[in-house]
Amino acid sequence: TQLLEQSPQFLSIQEGENLTVYCNSSSVFSSLQWYRQEPGEGPVLLVTVVTGGEVKKLKRLTFQFGDARKDSSLHITAAQPGDTGLYLCAGGRGYNNNDMRFGAGTRLTVKP
Amino acid sequence: DAGITQSPRHKVTETGTPVTLRCHQTENHRYMYWYRQDPGHGLRLIHYSYGVKDTDKGEVSDGYSVSRSKTEDFLLTLESATSSQTSVYFCAISESGSWSGAYGYTFGSGTRLTVV
Numbered sequence: 001t002q003l004l005e006q007s008p009q010f011l012s013i014q015e016g017e018n019l020t021v022y023c024n025s026s027s028v029f030s031s032l033q034w035y036r037q038e039p040g041e042g043p044v045l046l047v048t049v050v051t052g053g054e055v056k057k058l059k060r061l062t063f064q065f066g067d068a069r070k071d072s073s074l075h076i077t078a079a080q081p082g083d084t085g086l087y088l089c090a091g092g093r094g095y096n097n098n099d100m101r102f103g104a105g106t107r108l109t110v111k112p
Numbered sequence: 113d114a115g116i117t118q119s120p121r122h123k124v125t126e127t128g129t130p131v132t133l134r135c136h137q138t139e140n141h142r143y144m145y146w147y148r149q150d151p152g153h154g155l156r157l158i159h160y161s162y163g164v165k166d167t168d169k170g171e172v173s174d175g176y177s178v179s180r181s182k183t184e185d186f187l188l189t190l191e192s193a194t195s196s197q198t199s200v201y202f203c204a205i206s207e208s209g210s211w212s213g214a215y216g217y218t219f220g221s222g223t224r225l226t227v228v
Binding site for chain 2: 002004033035040041042043044045048088090100102103104105
């Protein structure tokens with residue numbers, strides 16, 4: 001079983017729509033990161049959140065860390081085709097990043 | 113000018129043969145990791161290194177070994193390749209292993225390995 005559950009698995013929307021993807025766990029994390037991965041490439045870090053309730057904005061992307069540090073969400077406003085990709089969340093639990101666990105990802109397609 | 117490169121990018125090998133994948137970094141980061149990515153499983157940690165000659169196992173380490181003789185190079189060896197090791201392998205680097213996770217990972221572009 002996946003320590004971090006991401007939903008939905010797949011999402012296909014039209015350009016201009018808003019969307020939210022979720023990352024949930026029964027475990028508490030010291031930090032949570034979001035990555036975006038494009039076909040044939042490695043994941044690229046978007047953001048790190050470390051404080052319960054923290055909200056970070058990156059242009060049209062809004063990231064939130066749950067108050068209990070067990071879950072996170074990524075909201076995209078006015079999605080564009082360039083947002084297409086696999087979105088991965090990753091949670092850190094231990095004293096070292098060796099204990100970073102990844103979710104299976106949400107594959108987003110934004111149609112023009 | 114990539115700070116992390118993996119080689120080869122693609123490899124097909126036969127069951128039972130040893131295979132070595134290479135990760136090279138130019139960032140002088142202390143931490144290096146090997147992950148495998150499979151559909152429905154996300155990224156799973158195989159082994160990691162926290163310094164030259166300092167390595168430890170991840171959650172899916174069986175059948176794999178690693179070596180780090182220089183800061184910049186981290187090698188992953190499949191001792192006797194099996195079909196279940198067909199996967200995409202990613203190397204990642206990080207400045208620190210601090211508990212806060214404030215330092216994200218930088219990933220390489222991956223090696224697609226097929227064991228036939």
